[in-house]
Amino acid sequence: MKHSIQSFLFLSVAVLLVSCSGGSFQKTKSGLMYKIIADGKGAALKPGNYVKFHVVVKQKDSVTYNSFGKIPAFTMVDSVGRPYDISEILPKMKEGDSAVVIQLADSIAKQQMGQMPPGLKKGDKITISFRIVKVMTDLSVAQADFQKEMDDMKAREIKDLESYIKSKNINAIKTDKGVFVEIINPGTGAKPDSGKQVSVMYTGTNLEGKKFDSNVDTAFKHPEPLKFVIGQMGMIPGFEEAVKQLLKGGKAKAYIPSMMGYGMQGSPPMIKPYETLVFEMELVDVTDAPKQTAPILPPATGGGQNQ
Structure with a gap:
């Protein structure tokens, strides 16, 4: 069963990354390059919604963060979004949609008064692929959902660590x-x-x-x-x-x-x-x-x- 779950998670990440790899990109007002892969089934995201999503982050072609199998990310949708951030494209998406955004290190440095992101140099890029898995309209519901994800993750870690302790x-x-x-x-x-x-x-x-x-x-x-x-x-x-x-x-x-x-x-x-x-x-x-x-x-x- 554990192997099947791991295989499913690996497949989910692979499908997300592959599906986001082809086609043309658009740009937001701040210059953020993005592409949305529409699911076509879920409700459109609206300002004030709370969004739960899984995300994979790549820097210089190496995966630096992957929430699949761990705790999803949560954020709130607003009408404008933060400049040069994935929040800019959330109002364009629906529940179930996937997207990929590309951030250039040089552009991030401009947003941060010339400060280059840690570990990156001029010409590098960050690729963020994510999938909207749930949309909530109430803050208390979103907070409860997040707490449950935290509790579930802690329980899985304790079980895995208990197995490690026993094996050693x-x-x-x-x-x-x-x-x-x-x-x-x-x-x-x-x-x-x-x-x-x-x-x-x-x-x-x-x-x-x-x-x-x-x-x-x-x-x-x-x-x-x-x-x-x-x-x-x-x-x-x-x-x-x-x-x-x-x-x-x-x-x-x-x-x-x-x-x-x-x-x-x-x-x-x-x-x-x-x-x-x-x-x-x-x-x-x-x-x-x-x-x-x-x-x-x-x-x-x-x-x-x-x-």
């Missing part, structure tokens, strides 16, 4: 939030409860072992312990979840699905979209959080004060 015979516990923690030393000191400040030494890698950050490896040039307060969202959720499984002095190796990490955006260039993260960590200290000082306000003036 890793002795890890699964937390309620879907982080897998291999306890090396549970520690014997204070517990990192909510509101406590923790100090952590860590090394982060992907599943293949490639390092993306560390305060243990001096090559990353920040050897000081990482400090943050539990419960204040100072770290990605999966990292905090793993730290909470330890006591002061404890050590662990945490396996974090992307939806508990950097998710669909990743953290370029080191962390890819939807990338599972692995952290070796040591909880070196647990203390009270620093007291927050009240801001110093300027003295009041006027307003009935005696002069």
Whole structure:
């Protein structure tokens, strides 16, 4: 079944890219080149609609992003659209339609006051192929749809990571939030409860072992312990979840699905979209959080004060 789904997704992407490869392009007012492959069945998109779509992005003939099999993109239709952006052509489309747009790096730089997009140089282009899969008229419905896509993706990632953990015979516990923690030393000191400040030494890698950050490896040039307060969202959720499984002095190796990490955006260039993260960590200290000082306000003036 899994192979059949993967084959269907591959076929969907291939059909979308091939169908968008031939024929002539049109241009929007801003100069964006585009071509619409009409499905002819769905309702026309109107300003104020919320659109769910799958997208494939290519830079210099290499696929850099592909939402098929992952979380679709969502956006709102307006009557004009942002200059030199796919939103310019959405009012011309219907539910079920596909399209391809081509953005030139030089033109993007002009839109950004001469700043060239990361990783591109003069003469390069970005090709964006997408398919409208659902149109909604109510924001709350669109938000619920997006949340369901997020929840479904997280469930798939946890299931895949659980299979990986089992295949590697890793002795890890699964937390309620879907982080897998291999306890090396549970520690014997204070517990990192909510509101406590923790100090952590860590090394982060992907599943293949490639390092993306560390305060243990001096090559990353920040050897000081990482400090943050539990419960204040100072770290990605999966990292905090793993730290909470330890006591002061404890050590662990945490396996974090992307939806508990950097998710669909990743953290370029080191962390890819939807990338599972692995952290070796040591909880070196647990203390009270620093007291927050009240801001110093300027003295009041006027307003009935005696002069």
